Amino acid sequence: MCGTLRKARRDEKALFCLGAVEGGGAASTIQPMTHRSLIIGASGGIGSAITARLKENGSDVTTISRSEDGLDVTDEASVAECMKKAEGEFQLIFVATGALEIDGAEPEKALKDVSAKALADQFAVNCIGPSLIMKHALPMLPRKGPSCFAALSARVGSIGDNQIGGWYSYRTAKAALNQMVHGAAIELKRTHKEAVCVALHPGTVATDFTAKYAGRHKTVEPSEAAHNLLSVLEGLGPDDTGLFFDWQGERVAW
Known part of the structure; x- marks a missing residue:
C-alpha cells in the first residue's frame, strides 16, 4: 500500500496510489498509475508542483491554466471553453486556483x-x-471506481479556527468555498458512491502567493507541498467526502 501517512486508515480504504513518498523525496517505485488527472491552475506554484509530481509517477495529466489556456475563473464562459480541453473521465481533479492579494x-x-x-x-x-x-x-469523474475532486482552500477560511480576526474578505471567500465543496460532495455521493470531494489546506508554501505574508510561519517548497497533499489524498476514502483536511491529513474545523 502506498506511503505511510495516516496508514491505519489507508490500509482499509485507500482511494488510489498517487505515488507520493515519505519525506517528499524521489518518485515512488510503485507500479505507475493508470489513472488520469486534471489539474486546473497548473501554472501556479502548487499547481505546477502537483502536475510535476503526478507526471513523475506515471499519471496521464491534463492541465488548464490562465497562462497557457487563458482561463478566467470569474467568467463561466471562459471556464466552460477551457474545460473542453479535458475530454473523457478523470480519477483525480485538482483545483489549484486562487489569490490572496x-x-x-x-x-x-x-x-x-x-x-x-x-x-x-x-x-x-x-x-x-x-x-x-x-x-x-x-461530471468528468467516473461513476464507478474510486475518484477524487480536491480544491485548495486555506485554514484561515475556518470559522472555528479563527482566533485572531482580520483578513475579512479572504477568510470569508474561503469559508464560502468550503461550503460549496461540502454541498457538492453531498450531491456527488448520490451518483458516485466511491468519489471523494474535499477542501485542502496546503500549509504556508513558498510561492509568490505568500511571499509578503508568510511572517513567522514555517514555509515549505511547492514540491514538498505537492507531496504532502497527494499523500493526504492517497489516504482518503468515501467516508471522508465533504470534509476539510490540512497538509498533514488532519481535519480542519469548519
Missing part, C-alpha cells in the same frame, strides 16, 4: 478596511471561480 488590495487588518470591491473580488476568485469549475468538472 487582488488588484493591490492587501488582507484587511481591521473591519474599517473592508470594501465592497475587495469582498466582491475575493469571492469572484476564491469562491465563485472554483465553484464554476466544480460545476463543469465533477
Whole structure:
C-alpha cells in the first residue's frame, strides 16, 4: 500500500496510489498509475508542483491554466471553453486556483478596511471561480471506481479556527468555498458512491502567493507541498467526502 501517512486508515480504504513518498523525496517505485488527472491552475506554484509530481509517477495529466489556456475563473464562459480541453473521465481533479492579494488590495487588518470591491473580488476568485469549475468538472469523474475532486482552500477560511480576526474578505471567500465543496460532495455521493470531494489546506508554501505574508510561519517548497497533499489524498476514502483536511491529513474545523 502506498506511503505511510495516516496508514491505519489507508490500509482499509485507500482511494488510489498517487505515488507520493515519505519525506517528499524521489518518485515512488510503485507500479505507475493508470489513472488520469486534471489539474486546473497548473501554472501556479502548487499547481505546477502537483502536475510535476503526478507526471513523475506515471499519471496521464491534463492541465488548464490562465497562462497557457487563458482561463478566467470569474467568467463561466471562459471556464466552460477551457474545460473542453479535458475530454473523457478523470480519477483525480485538482483545483489549484486562487489569490490572496487582488488588484493591490492587501488582507484587511481591521473591519474599517473592508470594501465592497475587495469582498466582491475575493469571492469572484476564491469562491465563485472554483465553484464554476466544480460545476463543469465533477461530471468528468467516473461513476464507478474510486475518484477524487480536491480544491485548495486555506485554514484561515475556518470559522472555528479563527482566533485572531482580520483578513475579512479572504477568510470569508474561503469559508464560502468550503461550503460549496461540502454541498457538492453531498450531491456527488448520490451518483458516485466511491468519489471523494474535499477542501485542502496546503500549509504556508513558498510561492509568490505568500511571499509578503508568510511572517513567522514555517514555509515549505511547492514540491514538498505537492507531496504532502497527494499523500493526504492517497489516504482518503468515501467516508471522508465533504470534509476539510490540512497538509498533514488532519481535519480542519469548519
